[in-house]
Amino acid sequence: MDFIQKAIQWGTGKSPWIIHFNAGACNGCDIETIDALTPRYDLERIGITKQGSPRHADVLVCTGAVTLQTKERLIQIYDQMSEPKFVIAIGTCACTGGVFDGCYSVIGGMDSVIPVDMYLPGCSVRPETILNAIDKLLHGSADVKNAAINKIDLGGAHDGE
Amino acid sequence: MMESEEKIVQILCERFPFLQGRIAARKAKRIFSDALSKDEFMQIVAFIHDELNFRRGHLVVGTDEGDNLGLLYVLSNPEFILLNLRESVPKANPVVTTLSDLYPSLMMHERELVSLFGVIVEGLPKGISYPLPDGWPEGNYPMRKEWNPDYFNRNTLAYDPPQEKEEQK
């Protein structure tokens, strides 16, 4: 088990693939996230690419205050990702609900719905912050990475995932 | 520069005497009416669309007037003049007729009135409710003044106002 854990640890940390989800944002942070993939900041040169399916992704990059309509979809996307997975809440609205906290159709920040590994406040978040965040998540704190890896259930029969 | 607007007001008042003193050109490109009843409103709509050429519907603004619900229809003609007609219906029986056959662009706004204010729009084609989320509890009309989002539990989707408020209603 130790060896497999070590192998996973070695495997994660390079070229994480991200999936981006808008859970009720004004699009400011979404555009900045996509901006991170364009030539000025260019996430792709360090191996990060945006995927269309949560099953292909390691990191869920999520923006927006979670609305009642998107809550179920957000949980589903989180469940569809395979371990080890990380969640980054982009923007003040994703962290706490932002200016929209208290609106009748807004539940609040993302951590009221799914567990979040990293919070990026800002309105909106600059692409450099997103780059820095992904880097810190995977190379910085060993605790965050180990927590995600330890969540993986390696014993027993496959459960169809 | 307000000739066209004044002329339109004049034509309307001549054709529908009940509009006298209840419709005015407040400034350039803005004609506002006072609150009209459902019958009065339906009488003038066809004329406005066919004869006066107000063929574009921009939006319908729902307002809570206490005992009544107000619907402000914003229409425009090829000269880009905005004609704002206010229809007023009692909150206890908020029934209006759809304008979506004459103004298809108002359909989504009428759906919004149905969800957010509880207006009953007769003749509105069947469609997906907008904009409230799936599972929104029946009978809860968030844009009415008496509905308070502080008493709304977003996890259970239950609305529990405190007892005193219930008795007051």
Add this chain to the structure above:
Amino acid sequence: MINAIIGIGYNHRGLEKACESRNYIQDLYIIERVCGICSHIHSTAFCMSIETLTGVTVSKRAEYIRVVVAELERLHSHLLWLGIAFHEIGFDTMFMYTWRNREKVLNLLATIGGNRVNYGVNTFGGVRRDFDETINAEILSTVDLLEEEIKSYLHLALTESTLAVRLVGVGKLSHEDAIKFGAVGPVARAAGIAEDMRVIEPFGAYKDFPLHVATDQGADVYGKTVVRILEMQESLRMIRLCIKNLPDGPLTVRVPRRVPAGEVLTRVEAPRGENIHYVRSNGTDMPDRVRVRAPSQANWHGMQHMLQGGNLADVPITIAAIDPCYSCTDRAIIIHSENETKLTDWRKLRQYSIDWYKKQGVDCSTLKL
């Protein structure tokens, strides 16, 4: 594509109700965040509504600054759209080029307002940021750079045959349908309707320097592309005129905290089209009713007609062509008609696939989603 039903509302936050229980200054921050791409124009419309209700006249300098930021916003929004449109048709190289040029505009906006998105330039009675010689020089040099780039986009759009083949005839919304369904902005202008709020209800520099409204008769996605590129050129011209003729004056004028009772409808031209704000005040420092009709909300009505009769592969670019603010973009549920018309949502589709596989002898019903 036989038919489509629009199912939107995922981004519904309930901010109009929130505006009623906050004062006007707090509402300004909410209104600015209705949309992150056209935040300035929303805050401009809201400020203009309050200024009309309080009877305040904004200084010419403030109006010119508002116009410059609005045109810069139009530039960055159209470049964004161009990039996304190219991406939707599979032309990723141009997506990267246009977004790289967009960075130049965002640099300018950050220099002016302090932030690349949600610049917070407006306040009631005027603007919060001023232009000095350095900023003016930077704006003019960036405009010169962008002019060359945008000329090349126009050249590409008009001469590249693969682009024409891909976009001509796709997503058609005729002149009559555009009026009937209330299309606004470049969608309407591509159908030949010469309607632009900067000309119909001008403020500031739009009154002093008449704008040329770009229209096209094609009424298809190609027309919308050309109209947006021409609008970018017009924005560059407008910015140059404003900077070279920037009047002196105060930045703000005092606006009373309590707004006298009244109602107002303000119309401005957002990058996506006509943006209407309705504000009703009741003499207090909180509004009675705020209603925002963003242009994307108007453009969705014609979407069914634009999609009908087209290919499934054209759906992304047709939807992208109305330039929907992602805040309002959601799924469209497609009705397949065989012998009957079926309305499906994702749950029923999933069950359909489970049943189909069961017939083949494979049981997927236990698969976790």
